[in-house]
Amino acid sequence: MKKFVALVGTNTVKSTNRKLLQYMKKRYADDAEIEVVELKGLPIFKKTKEVFIPQQARDIAEKIDAADGVIIGTPEYDHSIPALLSSALAWLSYGIHPLMDKPVMIVGTSYGTLGASRAQAQLRQILDSPELKATVLPSSEFLLGHSLQAFDENGDLKSATESQKLDGLFDDFLEFIDLTEQLDNSKKLHEQQAASFTWDNGTTGDDE
Ligand SMILES: Cc1cc2nc3c(=O)[nH]c(=O)nc-3n(C[C@H](O)[C@H](O)[C@H](O)COP(=O)(O)O)c2cc1C
Numbered sequence: 001m002k003k004f005v006a007l008v009g010t011n012t013v014k015s016t017n018r019k020l021l022q023y024m025k026k027r028y029a030d031d032a033e034i035e036v037v038e039l040k041g042l043p044i045f046k047k048t049k050e051v052f053i054p055q056q057a058r059d060i061a062e063k064i065d066a067a068d069g070v071i072i073g074t075p076e077y078d079h080s081i082p083a084l085l086s087s088a089l090a091w092l093s094y095g096i097h098p099l100m101d102k103p104v105m106i107v108g109t110s111y112g113t114l115g116a117s118r119a120q121a122q123l124r125q126i127l128d129s130p131e132l133k134a135t136v137l138p139s140s141e142f143l144l145g146h147s148l149q150a151f152d153e154n155g156d157l158k159s160a161t162e163s164q165k166l167d168g169l170f171d172d173f174l175e176f177i178d179l180t181e182q183l184d185n186s187k188k189l190h191e192q193q194a195a196s197f198t199w200d201n202g203t204t205g206d207d208e
Pocket of ligand 1: 010012014015016017018074075076077078079080109110111112113114115116147
């Protein structure tokens with residue numbers, strides 16, 4: 001059975017994006033083991049001369065290393081991903097590279113009609129940066145609008161249309177993971193580049 005890490009892109013306690021990831025964990029339990037992982041508690045990213053990485057970020061990186069893929073649930077604030085998620089991705093690209101060539105599925109939900117579409121587009125762009133270089137499920141987004149009304153009291157999606165859409169995307173993601181295993185021509189190069197790549201050799205950060 002495939003193992004996934006589902007990153008909750010927010011520190012909000014009553015988050016509909018966390019609800020969505022918990023729903024996926026429950027709905028796909030026969031096909032996949034999904035661990036919902038909190039980013040809550042991570043500090044805002046900053047560079048240091050010592051290239052200090054918080055233990056929580058190292059722990060998350062270890063979980064990602066051990067997983068077949070990652071699902072990221074992102075809210076949208078001011079047409080962007082939340083600051084917490086942005087910081088988390090910076091930590092996960094600072095001397096460690098757990099997302100490199102890792103299959104990633106993006107989902108998101110928002111209170112309005114557009115379902116975090118702009119945050120999801122931004123997240124896709126960030127994940128394509130040289131320090132992250134994740135392999136994101138192409139041309140598929142799960143955009144769930146009106147998230148406050150979208151779930152019933154059991155935490156299930158009320159709309160059969162939306163749940164079927166998500167089922168299709170998740171099935172595609174499972175197949176995508178098998179396909180990406182065949183795309184290994186540039187993986188070694190990416191690993192070499194990541195091992196030697198640095199923006200500043202630790203010369204420009206603050207002291208811890
Ligand atoms: C400061 C602020 C900015 C927001 N900006 C947006 C936005 O640009 N687009 C949107 O759909 N919802 C926006 N929202 C509403 C919700 O926070 C957003 O829909 C979010 O995706 C809900 O996710 P959550 O339930 O996981 O917190 C904003 C809320 C706040 C407090």
